[in-house]
Amino acid sequence: MAASRRVVISLLLLVAAMASSFSFSPCTAQSSSSCASYTFSSNQQYGSCAALPRLGATLHYNYTAAASTVAVAFRAPQPAGGKGWVAWGINPSGSGMVGTQAVVAFRHSNGSLVAYPTVLGSYAPSMAPAAAKDLALPVSGVSAEENGKAKEVVVYATVALPAGKGTKFNHVWQQGSSVAGDVPAAHPTSGDNVLSVGSIDFSK
Numbered sequence: 019m020a021a022s023r024r025v026v027i028s029l030l031l032l033v034a035a036m037a038s039s040f041s042f043s044p045c046t047a048q049s050s051s052s053c054a055s056y057t058f059s060s061n062q063q064y065g066s067c068a069a070l071p072r073l074g075a076t077l078h079y080n081y082t083a084a085a086s087t088v089a090v091a092f093r094a095p096q097p098a099g100g101k102g103w104v105a106w107g108i109n110p111s112g113s114g115m116v117g118t119q120a121v122v123a124f125r126h127s128n129g130s131l132v133a134y135p136t137v138l139g140s141y142a143p144s145m146a147p148a149a150a151k152d153l154a155l156p157v158s159g160v161s162a163e164e165n166g167k168a169k170e171v172v173v174y175a176t177v178a179l180p181a182g183k184g185t186k187f188n189h190v191w192q193q194g195s196s197v198a199g200d201v202p203a204a205h206p207t208s209g210d211n212v213l214s215v216g217s218i219d220f221s222k
Contacts, residue, residue: 070216072214073095073192079220086181088220092104092106094191094193102194103124103194106173106190108189110154114215119135119177120138120192121133121136124197124202131162131164133174138190146201157177158175161173189216189217192205
């Protein structure tokens with residue numbers, strides 16, 4: 019009986035620790051002058067940016083209240099020497115990976131750098147391009163580029179935010195080390211790769 023109690027207590031402590039490790043952390047909003055210190059290839063200007071707390075990533079953004087849209091530039095370290103993939107997205111209905119609408123970028127087998135929107139409908143998503151009708155949040159202007167000097171990938175997109183939902187959203191960012199058959203393969207399931215979630219207020 020005592021042994022059973024010890025097992026139950028150990029399990030409860032483990033669950034509590036896991037819950038604590040997955041708690042959301044708001045991103046660190048930086049001043050426009052700090053954002054301006056990064057030079058984009060086409061001299062794009064973003065008024066706000068956030069240094070994301072995991073995976074060394076940064077999100078630059080311009081929020082347009084009148085249109086309820088946010089134009090983003092997601093920067094992430096180039097994984098696996100350019101053979102991996104990076105992604106960023108908004109979860110309009112939850113707080114984790116499942117339900118996230120993301121933009122993903124990777125090096126295609128034909129040598130080109132591709133980027134497209136995808137829907138993470140499960141913990142084993144297809145990572146295939148999503149049709150416009152399947153997107154809860156309309157997305158436009160999706161593209162990507164590599165910054166060889168900084169060893170980064172930059173993903174651009176403009177997302178139409180849901181009307182009447184305010185400006186604060188849960189978001190997810192990720193990177194994986196491999197692409198198989200021109201489809202991003204599963205990312206690691208430990209460390210920063212399972213903690214790369216947070217909330218962000220695009221009005222700040």
